[in-house]
Amino acid sequence: MGKVRVACFSISLDGYGAGPQQSLNNPLGVRGAELHQWVFPTKNFQEQVLGKTGGTTGLDNDFVIRGFENVGAWILGRNMFGPVRGPWKDDSWKGWWGDEPPYHVPVFVLTHHARAPIEMKGGTIFYFVTGGIEEALKKAKDAAGSKDVRIGGGVSTLRQYLEAGLIDEIHFAVAPVFLGGGENIFTGLDLNKLGYRSVGQVPSENVSHILVKKSK
Amino acid sequence: MGKVRVACFSISLDGYGAGPQQSLNNPLGVRGAELHQWVFPTKNFQEQVLGKTGGTTGLDNDFVIRGFENVGAWILGRNMFGPVRGPWKDDSWKGWWGDEPPYHVPVFVLTHHARAPIEMKGGTIFYFVTGGIEEALKKAKDAAGSKDVRIGGGVSTLRQYLEAGLIDEIHFAVAPVFLGGGENIFTGLDLNKLGYRSVGQVPSENVSHILVKKSK
Helix, strand or coil, X not given: CCCXXXXXXXXXXXXXXXXXXCCCCCCCCCCHHHHHCCCCCEHHHHXXXXXXXXXXXXXXXXXXXXXXXXXXXEEECHHHHCCCCCCCCCCCCCCCCCCCCCCCCEEEEECCCCCCCEECHHHCEEEEECCCHHHHHHHHHHHHCCCEEEEXXXXXXXXXXXXXXCCCEEEEXXXXXXXXXXXXXXXXXXXXXXXXXXXXEEECCCCEEEEEEECC | CCCEEEEEEEEECCCEEECCCCCCCCCXXXXXXXXXXXXXXXXXXXXXXXXXXXXXXXXXXXXXXXXXXXXXXXXXXXHHHCCCCCCCCCCCCCCCCCCCCCCCCEEEEECCCCCCCEECHHHCEEEEECCCHHHHHHHHHHHHCCCEEXXXXXXXXXXXXXXXXCCCEEEEEEECCCCCCCEECCCCCCCCCCCEEEEEEEECCCCEEEEEEECC
C-alpha cells in the first residue's frame, strides 16, 4: 500500500504556508508567491506545470520530481482548487491550471458543496468530496491503489490531516522570508506530540528542505 | 558605533526559542536543549563556556566564534539569567555559568527587582536594570563604546527589542526539531512589517543558519 504524503510544501521562516487575502489575482495570498521562488525556475515545474521547456536542474528540481513520483491520487482543499467561496455558481471554474492540469491522476477536492466530477485533458479528473477529510482519503487511497496519495494543501487541509494523524511523510521547503501574516501551519499544532519527527534537512541555495516522518 | 545584534539564537522549526516549564533542572525548558545540539559540540563552546579542550571546528563553530566577536556588552532577560522569579531572596544566585561566565564584559540583566552589581571572574559584571529595555540598551551601548551590544535572549526579551525596532542584525539557528510548545518567537510578531529581511541562509549539517537584517 502506498503512503500518504505531502511534498514541496513551502512555508516561510515564521511558519506561514500562504499569505493573507487569497483572491483570483493573488491565488497564493499577498506575498505568498515569495514562498515558492525555489520551485518556479526548476525544469520540472516549467515543463510539467507551465508546459514550457528549459529550467534549472539540481537539488530543487530533484525534489519537485520526487514530489510527483509514484503519486496515484491527490487531495486538495477547496481554496487550493480555486478562489470561489460558498456554493458553486456555475461549472465554469476548473482550477488554476488550465485545460491540462499537472496532476494526470484523480484529484479529490474537499468542499461543502457537491459538484459533478470534471474530466480534464491528460488524465486529471477532479472529484468533489463533501463527506470530510477521512472520506476524501478513503476515496483517494482506493483510486491510488498501490501508489501514494499526495495531499497538496492548502494550509487548512494539511493541518486537518496532521491533527488526525493521517499523514506519513512531509517535505517542507522553508523559504528564507518572513510573511508575518496569512495561514500558519504550526500555530496551536503540536507536531511532536502528534508523532512527527524531523528526519533530515537538505539545504539548497534557495530553501531548506526539511523531511518529516510520523513515528509508528 | 557598534551594532545591536542577536547571534546563535536557536529556534525550532515551529518557531520556539525555549521549551515550556523552565526550572533550575531544566534551564532551557522541557526539550529546549534539543535546539542547541548544534552548539554544544563546538570547540568554541567547549572552551569558552565549559572551560574544556577539544570540540568540533567548521561552520557551526565559526558562527559561535563570530557571535562573541566584537561584543562590548550583553543584555539578558531575567529568565535567561536564572530561574529565580519575583524579588531576589538573597544574593546567592549568580547566573547559570559558574564563577567565570563566558561574557568577559558588562552584562545588563532586565529585571523588575533592583539588585547590586555582581563582579565575576574574568571581566563579567552583571548589572541589574529595572528601567526597561530602552534604559538597558542605553547603558549597554555606553558600556560597549564602539563595539557591539549582543542581546542574548530569551525569547521574551528578544521579542520586546524586535517590536521596538531596536535590533540591527539577527542570526537564527533553525534546528530540525518540533517543540510544539514553549516560547514562540514569531507568534503575533510581523518581522517583515518591522523591517526585518532574511539576507542569507547558510546550512550546516546540523542546523540552518539564517541571517536577518533590519532595513534602514
